[in-house]
Amino acid sequence: MQEGRPIQWFPGHMAKTRRLMEKNIKLVDAVAEVIDARIPYSSRNPELNQLAGGKPRIMLLNKSDLADPVFTREWIAFFQEHGMGAIAVDCRSGNGLNGFLPLAKRILAEKLEAWREKGMAGRRIRILVAGIPNAGKSSLINRLSGNSRASVEDRPGVTRSSQWFPVGKEMEVLDTPGILWPKFEDPAVGERLAFTGAIKDDVIDLETLACRLLEVLAAGYAGLLAKRYCLENDISGLGGYELLEMIGRKRGMRAGGGAIDTERAAIMLLDEFRAGKIGRITLEKAGEGHD
Numbered sequence: 309m310q311e312g313r314p315i316q317w318f319p320g321h322m323a324k325t326r327r328l329m330e331k332n333i334k335l336v337d338a339v340a341e342v343i344d345a346r347i348p349y350s351s352r353n354p355e356l357n358q359l360a361g362g363k364p365r366i367m368l369l370n371k372s373d374l375a376d377p378v379f380t381r382e383w384i385a386f387f388q389e390h391g392m393g394a395i396a397v398d399c400r401s402g403n404g405l406n407g408f409l410p411l412a413k414r415i416l417a418e419k420l421e422a423w424r425e426k427g428m429a430g431r432r433i434r435i436l437v438a439g440i441p442n443a444g445k446s447s448l449i450n451r452l453s454g455n456s457r458a459s460v461e462d463r464p465g466v467t468r469s470s471q472w473f474p475v476g477k478e479m480e481v482l483d484t485p486g487i488l489w490p491k492f493e494d495p496a497v498g499e500r501l502a503f504t505g506a507i508k509d510d511v512i513d514l515e516t517l518a519c520r521l522l523e524v525l526a527a528g529y530a531g532l533l534a535k536r537y538c539l540e541n542d543i544s545g546l547g548g549y550e551l552l553e554m555i556g557r558k559r560g561m562r563a564g565g566g567a568i569d570t571e572r573a574a575i576m577l578l579d580e581f582r583a584g585k586i587g588r589i590t591l592e593k594a595g596e597g598h599d
């Protein structure tokens with residue numbers, strides 16, 4: 309990836325998915341968007357506001373186990389201020405998911421009351437689940453439906469077809485295939501999606517990506533970075549490549565001739581960041597990118 313140049317991403321199934329979404333949204337009472345709590349702005353689908361056509365919205369801040377809890381709380385407050393329901397979840401362990409149904413009932417309280425009045429009290433709440441690839445939709449569905457029918461893979465784009473899943477007696481969710489932006493107007497969005505692994509690594513130069521990530525972490529989470537990689541000296545003012553070399557040296561990553569193997573160091577750094585080993589890190593402040 310080159311700095312200042314947005315990643316272009318045109319999956320062939322996207323127009324089809326969009327049409328499917330438009331059709332599916334008519335069938336549901338609310339739309340839940342699975343986003344990555346580490347990048348709540350960049351992991352949103354910018355088309356969903358339009359596609360959801362005014363349906364009540366729920367933001368599921370997933371991977372909250374990897375995100376900075378202070379930022380997560382601020383993002384939840386931000387979404388609530390904008391009229392959406394929002395909760396932090398960890399769809400891998402299931403943490404936080406018991407708040408999903410109560411939240412859905414809260415935001416649909418008027419509708420549920422109207423159903424009761426019409427003698428339709430037993431009707432299940434229908435929720436469409438949307439989200440960009442790799443946000444965690446399959447993990448969510450598996451957790452909610454208590455089985456492993458949705459395929460979970462650490463590979464963007466594995467969810468392919470739409471399906472209804474009952475969630476107890478009161479709710480059912482509709483899973484839709486993932487869609488990503490047709491283009492990123494803001495190159496920082498593409499970069500952050502790449503940091504978290506939402507964009508396939510084989511289209512990105514990993515050393516460049518790791519250097520950028522190090523710059524971002526040194527600016528916001530210098531303490532965690534220094535602790536993880538035993539960097540004793542003051543790291544402020546160091547460039548990404550210098551940091552990558554330093555980390556490679558600390559980990560004893562040498563290439564032929566004794567030079568630091570920065571490629572290996574880059575892969576290791578990205579893996580550790582994505583697995584939360586550096587710490588709980590959020591890359592976007594509440595409200596960032598939103599009007």
Ligand SMILES: Nc1nc2c(ncn2[C@@H]2O[C@H](COP(=O)(O)OP(=O)(O)OP(=O)(O)O)[C@@H](O)[C@H]2O)c(=O)[nH]1
Pocket residue numbers: 370371372373374397398399400401439440441442443444445446447448459460461462463464465466467485486
């Ligand atoms: N740490 C952590 N990892 C998660 C969480 N939710 C999902 N993951 C991981 O994120 C990766 C992607 O999860 P999926 O559930 O396959 O994501 P998806 O949105 O269905 O992805 P597509 O099938 O590509 O649309 C997997 O490696 C999951 O194990 C979470 O809350 N915490």
